[in-house]
Amino acid sequence: MKLVVIGGDAGGMSAASQARKRLGPDRLEIVAFERGHFTSYSACGIPYWIGGAVKDRDALVARSPEAHRKSGIDVRMRHEVVAIDLDRREVIAHDLAAGGEVREGFDHLMYATGAVPITPGWAQIPAGGIFGVQTLDDGDAIHSWLDSDPKPRRAVVIGGGYIGVEMAEAMVNRGLEVTLLEKAPEPMRATVDPDMGARVREAISGLGIKIRTNAHVEGLEHKDGRVTGVVTPDGTLPADIVVLGLGVQPNTKLAADSGIPLGVTGGLRVDLRMRVTGPDGPIEGLWAAGDCVQTKHLVSGQPVHVPLGTHANKQGRVAGINIGGGYATFPGVIGTAVTKVCALEVARTGLTEKEAKLAGYAFVSATVESTSRAGYYPGASSMAIKLIAEKRTGLLLGAQIVGREEAAKRIDSLAIAVWNKMTVEEMTALDLSYAPPFSPVWDPVLIAARKATDAVHAAG
Numbered sequence: 335m336k337l338v339v340i341g342g343d344a345g346g347m348s349a350a351s352q353a354r355k356r357l358g359p360d361r362l363e364i365v366a367f368e369r370g371h372f373t374s375y376s377a378c379g380i381p382y383w384i385g386g387a388v389k390d391r392d393a394l395v396a397r398s399p400e401a402h403r404k405s406g407i408d409v410r411m412r413h414e415v416v417a418i419d420l421d422r423r424e425v426i427a428h429d430l431a432a433g434g435e436v437r438e439g440f441d442h443l444m445y446a447t448g449a450v451p452i453t454p455g456w457a458q459i460p461a462g463g464i465f466g467v468q469t470l471d472d473g474d475a476i477h478s479w480l481d482s483d484p485k486p487r488r489a490v491v492i493g494g495g496y497i498g499v500e501m502a503e504a505m506v507n508r509g510l511e512v513t514l515l516e517k518a519p520e521p522m523r524a525t526v527d528p529d530m531g532a533r534v535r536e537a538i539s540g541l542g543i544k545i546r547t548n549a550h551v552e553g554l555e556h557k558d559g560r561v562t563g564v565v566t567p568d569g570t571l572p573a574d575i576v577v578l579g580l581g582v583q584p585n586t587k588l589a590a591d592s593g594i595p596l597g598v599t600g601g602l603r604v605d606l607r608m609r610v611t612g613p614d615g616p617i618e619g620l621w622a623a624g625d626c627v628q629t630k631h632l633v634s635g636q637p638v639h640v641p642l643g644t645h646a647n648k649q650g651r652v653a654g655i656n657i658g659g660g661y662a663t664f665p666g667v668i669g670t671a672v673t674k675v676c677a678l679e680v681a682r683t684g685l686t687e688k689e690a691k692l693a694g695y696a697f698v699s700a701t702v703e704s705t706s707r708a709g710y711y712p713g714a715s716s717m718a719i720k721l722i723a724e725k726r727t728g729l730l731l732g733a734q735i736v737g738r739e740e741a742a743k744r745i746d747s748l749a750i751a752v753w754n755k756m757t758v759e760e761m762t763a764l765d766l767s768y769a770p771p772f773s774p775v776w777d778p779v780l781i782a783a784r785k786a787t788d789a790v791h792a793a794g
């Protein structure tokens with residue numbers, strides 16, 4: 335039997351490694367194609383390498399091509415798969431380094447091509463210094479540009495989502511003048527509600543990042559092959575580097591061109607075992623995982639595209655176990671995510687108000703201000719927690735946190751509550767830990783649950 339993997343990062347190589355654990359090279363041949371220079375890397379670590387917190391790029395590589403080869407996985411670097419022939423059960427790949435074409439037959443095909451940064455037409459100009467961020471090769475290109483001559487001094491980050499915000503912090507930490515442009519009234523609109531986004535905006539402004547919300551970009555200027563400015567209705571912002579943080583979309587063109595059906599989000603539809611499905615059910619021997627797939631939101635019930643490493647790794651593992659003859663499932667997601675900009679931490683789980691409304695829920699919200707430690711204990715800092723609960727039942731639909739000092743990791747207890755369909759009233763009795771260095775005697779999660787319970791009762 336032969337497994338061919340397209341994409342050598344989280345989704346693809348988790349699947350390859352799990353399949354290899356279950357079936358030795360005598361029973362399963364594995365060939366993995368990766369068009370870039372790295373395998374099994376942490377794209378999540380790119381902002382921290384660029385910002386200098388992580389010194390060594392190779393620290394972001396969890397498993398090199400050589401390490402995979404030692405496990406009996408035939409990794410073909412700098413090979414881009416350009417076509418899939420489902421009838422003949424083979425892929426065609428271009429060797430980007432040496433040139434030429436290779437064909438590889440398969441019994442199982444693991445599709446794990448990730449996502450691609452959204453790049454509007456105005457950003458597609460013939461100039462250096464304009465970057466989307468998805469792969470470690472993208473991170474490498476940004477790092478090299480920042481070291482290029484003349485050394486970039488002014489950065490404009492377009493898009494105030496979590497990748498934009500993390501990249502803005504990275505640039506500030508490298509000593510650049512940074513402007514962050516966001517077209518919505520508040521940053522992080524896909525992550526948190528505007529009232530929580532306002533807290534992020536206020537905090538960002540104090541970190542040396544100039545943030546402009548309600549901002550529109552009309553184009554980019556360039557000279558001598560380098561980007562020089564970002565054109566807005568309020569004038570042109572000088573820029574030596576432009577980072578696009580406008581979101582990503584599933585990298586599924588190759589699949590679509592090969593006749594594989596896509597879901598409503600543009601991602602591949604998969605079943606619980608990560609088998610790609612079409613109108614007639616799973617397609618024999620075709621698997622997918624990671625940023626290229628569509629999954630199910632377990633609170634809204636809707637199909638969603640949630641491109642996160644945490645899902646890519648789990649989904650790849652599930653696919654690999656199944657390819658190797660075992661049984662594993664990936665049930666879906668509840669939208670848990672966490673990030674930081676300098677000392678400010680932002681986290682969410684479940685649905686935001688906008689998402690709850692779209693799903694058709696009637697709900698109440700409650701926001702509390704509390705502290706990370708007992709108020710009298712040195713180092714206590716403020717945090718805001720917002721809970722969203724269904725009006726009639728009090729079911730916890732979602733939660734958001736903005737704060738400091740590991741405030742954001744409290745989202746995990748809230749995620750467990752959402753996952754287990756707890757009501758906010760049930761949560762008021764949760765046996766959470768307390769000692770002055772760790773929380774006030776009433777943990778902020780418990781205070782928020784009490785306030786949300788009051789709101790549910792008041793709403794009748």
Ligand SMILES: Cc1cc2nc3c(=O)[nH]c(=O)nc-3n(C[C@H](O)[C@H](O)[C@H](O)COP(=O)(O)OP(=O)(O)OC[C@H]3O[C@@H](n4cnc5c(N)ncnc54)[C@H](O)[C@@H]3O)c2cc1C
Pocket residue numbers: 340341342343344345346367368369370376377378379380381413414415416446447448449467468469497500585588623624625626641642643644645646672
């Ligand atoms: C800056 C940044 C910060 C992030 N932070 C977090 C975080 O804190 N937490 C979190 O959970 N997630 C985070 N993520 C998201 C996370 O990195 C991705 O969800 C994860 O990498 C997806 O893994 P994947 O294997 O699906 O796709 P990718 O990592 O994109 O890997 C796909 C691979 O396929 C290769 N490929 C594509 N097409 C082809 C082809 N035709 N032939 C051969 N090879 C191909 C690509 O070169 C790429 O290496 C972050 C992402 C970025 C960019």
